[in-house]
Amino acid sequence: HLLPLFAGCTRKTRIIDVVYNASNNELVRTKTLVKNCIVLVDSTPYRQWYEAHYATPLGRKKGAKLTPEEEEILNKKRSKKTQKKYDERKKTAKISPLLEEQFQQGKLL
Template sequence: MGISRDSMHKRRATGGKKKAWRKKRKYELGRQPANTKLSSNKTVRRIRVRGGNVKWRALRLDTGNYSWGSEAATRKTRILDVVYNASNNELVRTQTLVKSAIVQVDAAPFKQWYLQHYGVEVGRKKKSAAASAKKEGEDGEAATEEVKKSNHVLRKLEKRKQNRVLDPHIEEQFGGGRLLACISSRPGQCGRADGYILEGKELEFYMKKLQKKKGKGAA
């Protein structure tokens, strides 16, 4: 029989049955939802749709391309957890990837890019002055052995550092190795879970929501 979206094969609002005077049509069919799950066993299905077009139905995913808007940098990274969904808490419990879901992604690729672009390592824990001085001395020696930058590159990094602005909330997240992000693609339609890193007012909004949720859980 198959899932059908037409009203002819449904009951009336009163609950009475309707006489179907026409067979079901291909253009009225409905397909079951993808409910893309967070899993390392990546599974994407090819679906032939109306007009001979193709859709990609992601059933299981754990990676995506995430864009850091203020820095105009995009990196492929792992999705670690689904933490919030405005429409349904059940989608958080079942770790379902849908558009506009708030997820935690691995910060390592962005950390690496930041170091390469600005020559600054973000998210390092602050230690006591003496310990940090000693560590810096050791690290400095190791770094000079590892990478020797030309004067041209050093000048370029210095120039970039002059205009460098990093959101304190994002810096804090770098310390934990996880960044809050929002999925902006539709995994059940295009087979990808791409999105953007949350920043500014939007990040503050979702941090408050998560804090409130955590408070309720503790209570």
């Protein structure tokens, strides 16, 4: 479950793996999707939404350089009203270190 930061965010994403199923380990081995199984999903759509919504980079290694396109998106010119909105959002944009580590790996549980 992804924290309240992503409460209003639904994105199509790729399912990478089935990691747990309470009813039967055979379903994990064969990677069968059933209700209430735990899966790994690709984190890219959620990272892109977070960066657009909070204007803060996510899932980057310490000291890693952003590409010019990413830099332009995060630091583009905004109106005062919009900039104020982003500044308010940044106050609540704190994310858990465990979730940040998953974003760095590119997979979310």
